[in-house]
Amino acid sequence: MSTSSISRRSLLLGALSLAACAPGGTAAPTPSRLAAPSVTSSSPKGEITIWNRSGDLFKVFDAAIGKFRAAYPDVKVNHLSVDIGAKLANTLITGTDVPDGSFWDDANIGSQAEHLYDLTDLIAPYREQTAPYKLSVNTVEGRIYGVPWDLDPGLLWYREDLLAEASIDPASLTTYDDLLVASQKLKERDPKARPIHLDKNPFLGQLWLEMLANQQGTSMTDAQGRLRLDSEEYRRIFTWIQKAAKDKLVTHTPYLEPADLASIENGQQAFIPWAIWWSFAPQQLLKQTKGKWRPMPLPAWTPGGARSGVMGGSSFIIPAKAKNPQLAWLLYEFLCFKEPGIAAVYGPNSVYPGGLSTSIPSYLPALDPEKPLFKDDMGLWKVATEAARNIPPAAPIPAWWAKSVDYLGNNLQLLIEGKLSPDDVIAESSKKIQRNLIDRS
Template sequence: MKRYILGAGAVVFVLTACGPDVASDSGDGALSAPDADSPSGEITIWDRSGDLYDVFDAAIDEFNHKYPDIVVHHEAVDIDAKLSNTLITGADVPDGVFLDDAKVAGFAEHLHDLSGVLEPYLDDIAGQKIDVNTVDGQIYGVPWDLNPGLLFYRADILDQLGIDPSSIETYDDLYDAAQQVKDANPDAAPIHLEQDAFLSQLWLEMFASQLGTSLADENGELRLDSPEYRQVLEWLDQVNKAGLGARGEYLGPADLATLENGEQVFVPWAIWWDFAPQQLLPETSGKWRAMPLPAWDEGGARSGAMGGSSFVIPNDAENAELAWLFYEFLVFDSVGYEAVYGPNDVYPGGLNTSVPSYAPAADPDRPLFEPLDALGGQDLWPVAIEAGNEIPGGTPIPRWWAGAVEYLGNNLQRMFDGDLTPDEVIRRSTEEIQTNLVDRQ
């Protein structure tokens, strides 16, 4: 399985088929918070190496101001390579792990049920994050970030053409705006169309999320054959056939070239795309802006989820209750989430590639990160918070999701090649996923 490093501070998405399906066995270890006045002990916390590891590591000093007798052993680990075998063997199990939302359901039988300790916070956590962490009515992840979809656009080009971004309220409006760009520049292919099979399936799920659906329902049953997926695929097919789409792999050389030269003007993607103008687009940095995604239908949701991560606590953790205190501090304590998202040594302007899933931390009037020079000084915080609030609820992601890329992700690319119609993508992918993945569990 490929690994995708999705920008500085963004989530690393590596989906693997492991563990039970969402409606299968689940862990039975309901966790309780420690009742000691001065809890003490040692915990081992696994995070991935990189910028987020450094951000979380820097927050440990603040945690120890509150809990001076808890020693945190913070380890940079290849979680995708080590976690599954570690949980199965029960040897050297960490007390807490940073984990993709897409994997929580698959590991549920090895994880503590966190429903009890999360109960005081549930009303203030984004519903989509609770949903993706819930298996058979039990919650197995401490929800961390939201990754709302946004529409990034070249403000300078729209200004030159007299296109008001606020007029782009639906995907039909986006299509019309792209046609205006192409009429002015025949070489333009204004809308990004993802060429990588894995990321294109994740991208498709963002669009479907706006319509309140996903590849599987809460019981892990396939639901691709639906009016919602048909609507999305038909629009993408129309964009492609009209020559309005720039087909390229996410931030690959060809993609970057069309972004820089003005041929690609609109990028509907998760918030973590803002890494591109900050680090990879020196010629056009400062010319990009962000706004909520268009709605599929007038008055519909203006964002969908594209990825996300949470914190989990294994059943065999030696000091699970202390690990909960660490995650409670990072996610729900103002000192903790300000240390993570606010200006720090790693991100002097604050971590801006996601937003918190906890409402008090996601106050639109109290930004945790600063305006972005790469977006022309735009204050992305209220835009992203509004988009996060627009995300409909979700469902646990089934263990076969990654395997579906061989079928749905590839068939989507075949549609862009002109070999399949939207209906054929749905029919073939449904048959292949059901036969080769769902029925074989």
């Protein structure tokens, strides 16, 4: 794997990390509300400092910010590459040398809401045109604290040639039970086949699990922060995983590491139920099977149920102690809600000549199925934009979500390995999360 591939993969993992973690049950934050800029859009002046992650995505945003500079020549933007995961939270708490705005995982925004500007009034004109899920993960007690950026819908990636050889019509895969039937058929043709990818990384496995729960309109906790793993929805997922593993229909490998890539290339895997950002694999990493992978909507858990959920995502925040918050808002409004800014981020650029295709905008008017923002030779844009419109909104998710991987994420792995039953996973995970995380928070 090339250095650039590793860098991009690491970036994706960072950009989505903790994406299932907006908090619930926290005390009501009391930052100031940010009012609409008092200057006219044609005459803003000043200087802002904007933090972003390093890597490919920084370069993409740097080019897009160049478009903003051209539109607002009197606004100086200092765009800095920062280790946001290590630095931003502490900076917000101390209030020293805070940026005017920053990229951040959706996961973290709610837990730091007291240190952020309340953007509810500024988001209001765009609220009805923004994916409900993105609004929900940026909302704490009815107020919005992040500017929604990307949307990472879950899709089912499949090997078109393998399904054709087995006379499996992708359109017939409407439920997860259908997926098991198709996988069994592929295995009968090739005993070495283990068609369905289940991830061996506990964190990514739990993130994937929450995507499947989101499909069913639920999540680890409810709006009041109460644990709800012991539910029909989670039991349905765990039972399906248990059956798939017992029937030897599963390839259990870590995400895009050498063993995973090898089993993808040799035809052992045929189905990857994952987020849109798996597109990086067929576009950049896979050599032997490049051009053979296609996306489609996830199967539904029940007939007529939702065909997508969210797995990942990031937004932008404006610290309550920013020096020029209104100019930061002007930048983020340009990037997230204005056509030139959205096109600059997702369209062709020097980093990705075909455009950024590992997520889509959360601003629904940008999701015209007939007008892809990036080069699309897999039918990805149309499938992803349709999936995005069917994602259920989320309940607030606790700030301790990442710590729960020690319990739920690890137990999920034991379920796949046949060492725990669905009831065991629910009981053990619920007990430890309640005792070690909820009761102590």
